[in-house]
Amino acid sequence: MGGRRLGHPGIWNTGAPSPIVPVMAPPFSWLRPEPRGLFVVPADCWIDPAMPVGTALVTHGHADHARGGHGHTVATAPTLAIMALRYGAAPGMTPLAYGETASLQGAVKATFFPAGHVLGSAQILLEHAGERVVVTGDYKRRADPTCAPFQPVACDVLVTEATFGLPVFRHPPIADEMAKLLAARENNPGRCVLVGAYALGKAQRVIAELRLAGYREPIYLHGAMERMCRLYAEFGIDLGDLRLAAGMPKAALEGQVVVCPPSALTDRWSRRLPDPITAMASGWMRIRQRARQRNVELPLVISDHADWSELTETITEVDPGETWITHGREEALLRWCALNQRRARALALVGYEDEDD
Amino acid sequence: MERFAVLVDALVYTRSRSAKLALIAKYLTLTPDPDRGWALAALTGGLDFPAVKASTVRNLLMERVDPVLFQLSRDYVGDTAETASLLWPEPDYPVESAPSVAEAVALLAGLTRASAARGLAGLLDRLDVGGRYALLKLATGAMRIGISARLAKIAFSQAFDVSIEDVEEYWHGQFPPYAALFDWAANGAPPPAEGDVPLFRPFMLAHPLEEGRSLDFKDFAAEWKWDGIRVQLVCNGTATRLYSRSGDDISASFPDVSAGLTIPAVLDGELLVRGSHQGGEEGGAASFNALQQRLGRKAVSKAMLADYPAFVRLYDVLIAEGEDVRALAWEQRRAVLEELAGRLDPERFDLSPVIAASSFEHLAQIREGARDAAIEGVMLKRRDSPYVTGRKTGLWFKWKRDPLLIDCVLMYAQRGSGKRSSFYSDFTFGCWDGDPDEGAELLPVGKAYFGFTDDELKWLDHHVRQHTVNRFGPVRETDKSLVLEVAFDSVHLSKRHKSGLAMRFPRIHRIRQDKPAHEADRIDALKALIRD
Numbered sequence: 001m002g003g004r005r006l007g008h009p010g011i012w013n014t015g016a017p018s019p020i021v022p023v024m025a026p027p028f029s030w031l032r033p034e035p036r037g038l039f040v041v042p043a044d045c046w047i048d049p050a051m052p053v054g055t056a057l058v059t060h061g062h063a064d065h066a067r068g069g070h071g072h073t074v075a076t077a078p079t080l081a082i083m084a085l086r087y088g089a090a091p092g093m094t095p096l097a098y099g100e101t102a103s104l105q106g107a108v109k110a111t112f113f114p115a116g117h118v119l120g121s122a123q124i125l126l127e128h129a130g131e132r133v134v135v136t137g138d139y140k141r142r143a144d145p146t147c148a149p150f151q152p153v154a155c156d157v158l159v160t161e162a163t164f165g166l167p168v169f170r171h172p173p174i175a176d177e178m179a180k181l182l183a184a185r186e187n188n189p190g191r192c193v194l195v196g197a198y199a200l201g202k203a204q205r206v207i208a209e210l211r212l213a214g215y216r217e218p219i220y221l222h223g224a225m226e227r228m229c230r231l232y233a234e235f236g237i238d239l240g241d242l243r244l245a246a247g248m249p250k251a252a253l254e255g256q257v258v259v260c261p262p263s264a265l266t267d268r269w270s271r272r273l274p275d276p277i278t279a280m281a282s283g284w285m286r287i288r289q290r291a292r293q294r295n296v297e298l299p300l301v302i303s304d305h306a307d308w309s310e311l312t313e314t315i316t317e318v319d320p321g322e323t324w325i326t327h328g329r330e331e332a333l334l335r336w337c338a339l340n341q342r343r344a345r346a347l348a349l350v351g352y353e354d355e356d357d
Numbered sequence: 358m359e360r361f362a363v364l365v366d367a368l369v370y371t372r373s374r375s376a377k378l379a380l381i382a383k384y385l386t387l388t389p390d391p392d393r394g395w396a397l398a399a400l401t402g403g404l405d406f407p408a409v410k411a412s413t414v415r416n417l418l419m420e421r422v423d424p425v426l427f428q429l430s431r432d433y434v435g436d437t438a439e440t441a442s443l444l445w446p447e448p449d450y451p452v453e454s455a456p457s458v459a460e461a462v463a464l465l466a467g468l469t470r471a472s473a474a475r476g477l478a479g480l481l482d483r484l485d486v487g488g489r490y491a492l493l494k495l496a497t498g499a500m501r502i503g504i505s506a507r508l509a510k511i512a513f514s515q516a517f518d519v520s521i522e523d524v525e526e527y528w529h530g531q532f533p534p535y536a537a538l539f540d541w542a543a544n545g546a547p548p549p550a551e552g553d554v555p556l557f558r559p560f561m562l563a564h565p566l567e568e569g570r571s572l573d574f575k576d577f578a579a580e581w582k583w584d585g586i587r588v589q590l591v592c593n594g595t596a597t598r599l600y601s602r603s604g605d606d607i608s609a610s611f612p613d614v615s616a617g618l619t620i621p622a623v624l625d626g627e628l629l630v631r632g633s634h635q636g637g638e639e640g641g642a643a644s645f646n647a648l649q650q651r652l653g654r655k656a657v658s659k660a661m662l663a664d665y666p667a668f669v670r671l672y673d674v675l676i677a678e679g680e681d682v683r684a685l686a687w688e689q690r691r692a693v694l695e696e697l698a699g700r701l702d703p704e705r706f707d708l709s710p711v712i713a714a715s716s717f718e719h720l721a722q723i724r725e726g727a728r729d730a731a732i733e734g735v736m737l738k739r740r741d742s743p744y745v746t747g748r749k750t751g752l753w754f755k756w757k758r759d760p761l762l763i764d765c766v767l768m769y770a771q772r773g774s775g776k777r778s779s780f781y782s783d784f785t786f787g788c789w790d791g792d793p794d795e796g797a798e799l800l801p802v803g804k805a806y807f808g809f810t811d812d813e814l815k816w817l818d819h820h821v822r823q824h825t826v827n828r829f830g831p832v833r834e835t836d837k838s839l840v841l842e843v844a845f846d847s848v849h850l851s852k853r854h855k856s857g858l859a860m861r862f863p864r865i866h867r868i869r870q871d872k873p874a875h876e877a878d879r880i881d882a883l884k885a886l887i888r889d
Contacts, residue, residue, distance in 0.1 A: 166426075166429060166430050167422065167430055168433070168434055288436075288439055289435055289436065289439075297370050297371070329429070332425075332426055332430070335425045336423075
């Protein structure tokens with residue numbers, strides 16, 4: 001990783017023509033975007049690294065952000081619990097509550113704030129040499145009964161995601177999507193509704209929202225969902241009566257709602273179900289052909305990421321001096337920043353996936 | 358419009374053919390006239406609003422959304438109409454209720470180039486996301502939602518329990534919103550009458566002959582598969598029309614041919630240009646390239662007519678002297694055709710000869726010899742087959758010669774449209790212009806976007822993403838490490854390409870992960886396959 005270069009052209013693009021190269025170290029050079037994560041130089045630690053490192057600060061439990069094998073991991077208690085569930089208990093776990101500050105080596109302070117993405121998800125505020133950088137991780141601004149709401153934090157540099165960074169992405173109110181789901185169930189009494197949803201976060205949110213919409217029936221789960229749902233319950237998120245779909249006679253699942261990981265939608269697993277209506281809960285469902293590619297019959301536009309208006313409104317609200325864009329559709333968000341006279345650059349980090357949200 | 362928008366949406370998300378048919382049939386039975394007629398026209402490609410172009414939609418959006426953001430969105434979504442429907446800003450003034458399909462069609466039809474932008478914007482303001490999508494699809498003429506005209510017609514026949522053959526027969530000569538057609542099918546009125554225009558009849562089509570299929574040779578007649586375009590020539594005694602395979606009237610481009618038939622008849626054949634490329638001197642036909650000089654022209658100059666004289670090589674007869682002979686066996690129709698052809702101008706018409714072969718082995722030998730004669734392959738027609746619309750199994754087969762193959766290197770990939778919108782699925786590949794170990798370079802020789810399976814597409818998409826060295830908008834340049842075996846029908850000299858070559862029907866035949874890029878073929882190898 002060595003060398004004192006600031007990055008090379010293949011790795012990052014600036015949104016605007018570069019100003020004159022300063023002779024002294026530029027501001028924020030203590031935080032270095034590398035292809036496989038953000039490196040906090042004086043603290044010798046990484047944020048959401050894509051490979052095992054000595055010390056990692058982890059924003060949330062999704063596998064592309066929380067990898068196993070670090071020497072020391074700092075994250076919220078639910079995120080650490082999720083990682084332990086996935087990778088087994090490991091030494092060197094430091095839980096940090098929202099609002100709590102950890103002092104790292106090299107005079108760097110790190111404070112975690114809610115990101116509203118999934119249970120335990122956090123933005124990380126880094127403070128060093130009088131400069132404040134907020135790394136949002138993945139986030140959303142909409143209400144979610146399964147996690148604490150996003151909290152805007154003032155900063156000099158906002159490091160944001162851009163998964164849905166195109167103006168075509170505007171997630172509709174989730175109540176509308178729940179109504180679509182319940183109507184499909186109502187109109188097809190001989191079938192079941194099979195909802196493909198990411199096993200961490202999306203699945204629990206869909207279940208919690210169904211409960212909020214007044215749905216009291218048992219909800220049936222694919223086996224891969226069970227442990228994560230139990231973990232949510234342990235952190236106080238009530239998901240109601242959940243049962244395993246496995247072993248149920250076909251007829252008993254008629255008219256029921258079944259939740260499975262997206263990969264199981266068209267898997268042999270679903271053959272046990274009574275003529276399922278294939279639904280998928282994802283922000284990508286906004287685009288017809290994306291839904292078609294996944295053989296989805298009932299697209300549900302539900303996302304745990306910020307849509308275009310949330311991304312742009314958050315930048316406006318936080319009003320940072322500079323915006324760095326980690327992953328997603330960076331070009332469009334860069335363009336928006338340029339149109340709004342905001343300094344921005346894309347970091348082109350690798351390894352973050354967006355296919356299933 | 359709402360009901361139509363719901364139908365369009367449901368069709369997009371429905372995979373099974375029978376479920377699609379049921380959706381359309383249900384719409385057609387429940388929707389009143391004339392909306393259902395206009396909707397049917399939209400599904401069968403029967404609507405055309407010349408004032409509304411894809412550029413009209415694009416320009417409207419560019420006025421409302423930043424052009425760069427629009428373009429990035431369009432590249433991602435892969436469909437202009439859908440992008441526009443998603444990006445359209447909600448109006449900031451009170452709007453009228455959503456228009457009916459008929460109202461929207463009437464408004465669109467009344468637009469001129471000058472009023473198109475405003476008129477279309479007014480309609481879009483009155484619709485929600487789904488309605489805007491359906492309207493834009495309808496207005497710009499190409500639904501592209503996985504519904505063929507044929508499927509929509511089958512749905513029509515199912516909705517009203519009439520035969521599909523009758524629907525196809527009466528279809529041509531009827532115009533949207535097809536009042537007479539609905540009156541006949543839904544209300545039991547007499548079938549629509551043929552007007553003064555000579556009507557197109559749907560073609561009989563052939564299946565490819567699969568490997569290992571056993572046929573009894575004596576049941577079949579063999580003919581050459583000529584490389585022109587399939588046409589139907591229709592004369593009703595007063596006028597003559599030349600129709601392309603899709604039923605488009607191309608009489609104006611070929612006045613020499615359409616003037617040649619004055620006997621009331623419907624003839625099926627291959628449109629060709631005189632020459633010696635196909636089948637040698639006695640074959641008498643030029644290459645497809647020569648025919649292309651004549652295609653798509655609104656006016657034909659005297660020089661064109663003299664330099665590229667067109668003629669029809671006759672395959673079959675549907676109606677002779679006003680009498681419908683489609684129910685007769687091929688052998689009987691052939692006799693009728695031979696008699697009729699004898700009375701036609703030999704400059705403009707000849708008969709597609711029956712190949713004198715004694716067995717499949719014999720025919721295969723003759724077919725092998727056809728490569729140099731630049732013929733695509735042979736046709737096999739059951740001697741007792743009637744002339745039936747569409748692709749009926751077991752009656753007609755095409756037995757193409759094997760394709761030419763060459764190993765190329767993947768150079769660029771572009772994201773596809775429609776259901777491939779997130780996949781890099783259009784591939785540009787090249788051959789070496791010399792010895793790659795001596796510093797030769799790759800020159801692009803062609804582009805292909807089919808030939809691979811869904812799984813291979815996923816693999817290729819992944820390869821492109823992992824091996825990108827440059828991005829140019831929607832195009833990625835790859836590191837030129839992957840060899841693709843490309844199949845194609847023929848290769849020609851072309852001034853349009855840097856390599857000086859153009860392939861016909863290139864498709865990805867195999868992914869050669871086993872082959873290093875420097876072992877791919879050179880331009881010279883491709884040049885050696887030219888038969889111009």
